[in-house]
Amino acid sequence: xxxxxxxxxxxxxxxxxxxxxxCSPISGHRSVSWYQQTPGQGLQFLFEYFSETQRNKGNxxxxxxxxxxxxxxxxxxxxxxxxxxxxxxxxxxxxxxDTQYFGPGTRLTVL
Amino acid sequence: xxxxxxxxxxxxxxxxxxxxxxxxxxxTLYGLYWYKQKYGEGLIFLMMLQKGGEEKSHEKITxxxxxxxxxxxxxxxxxxxxxxxxxxxxxxxxGGADGLTFGKGTHLIIQP
Numbered sequence: 001x002x003x004x005x006x007x008x009x010x011x012x013x014x015x016x017x018x019x020x021x022x023c024s025p026i027s028g029h030r031s032v033s034w035y036q037q038t039p040g041q042g043l044q045f046l047f048e049y050f051s052e053t054q055r056n057k058g059n060x061x062x063x064x065x066x067x068x069x070x071x072x073x074x075x076x077x078x079x080x081x082x083x084x085x086x087x088x089x090x091x092x093x094x095x096x097x098d099t100q101y102f103g104p105g106t107r108l109t110v111l
Numbered sequence: 112x113x114x115x116x117x118x119x120x121x122x123x124x125x126x127x128x129x130x131x132x133x134x135x136x137x138x139t140l141y142g143l144y145w146y147k148q149k150y151g152e153g154l155i156f157l158m159m160l161q162k163g164g165e166e167k168s169h170e171k172i173t174x175x176x177x178x179x180x181x182x183x184x185x186x187x188x189x190x191x192x193x194x195x196x197x198x199x200x201x202x203x204x205x206g207g208a209d210g211l212t213f214g215k216g217t218h219l220i221i222q223p
Contacts, residue, residue, distance in 0.1 A: 098203075
């Protein structure tokens with residue numbers, strides 16, 4: 001089976017812009033979670049989608065949003081980018097046993 | 112304070128030596144995951160431990176879960192350069208409602 005894929009792998013944006021990241025889960029996995037990883041805060045949970053519905057949400061401002069499509073692919077959007085949004089954004093899809101398998105990540109740099 | 116504390120934060124080990132990484136939780140552990148990450152890349156799933164006293168091994172890596180101590184350990188035997196990277200423990204401390212909570216990671220360097 002193919003693993004979790006994320007696009008793009010690298011992004012450079014400027015403050016105030018918005019960005020959309022994409023994640024395709026492992027075939028058959030219906031749950032997708034998003035995490036932000038920074039050197040200072042480590043890995044932090046953003047949100048989880050299951051069957052096109054947001055099931056859980058972490059402690060992030062409303063500028064961070066996401067959605068999931070009927071084929072389980074997910075996107076996350078960050079509006080009005082701030083310098084502090086520079087991070088590695090990781091997507092994970094969950095197996096039926098709840099093990100999360102991660103994608104390679106999208107490295108976002110905000111200038 | 113950190114809900115999942117990993118120790119040590121970094122570790123330099125000579126190739127061929129054994130090593131242990133610890134992960135201690137401030138809350139009851141109902142299950143724990145170990146991942147490995149190469150710098151700037153995604154997380155590679157290593158093992159999931161679900162029951163107290165459970166021990167799993169894969170190649171030269173062994174992980175144990177001590178529920179009473181709210182602790183897990185990851186042991187690498189006869190370390191190799193391929194073991195270098197960041198090891199992260201993660202757990203669903205909020206029952207899954209907050210996703211997985213991760214430790215800060217242990218940076219492992221293998222010296223030839």
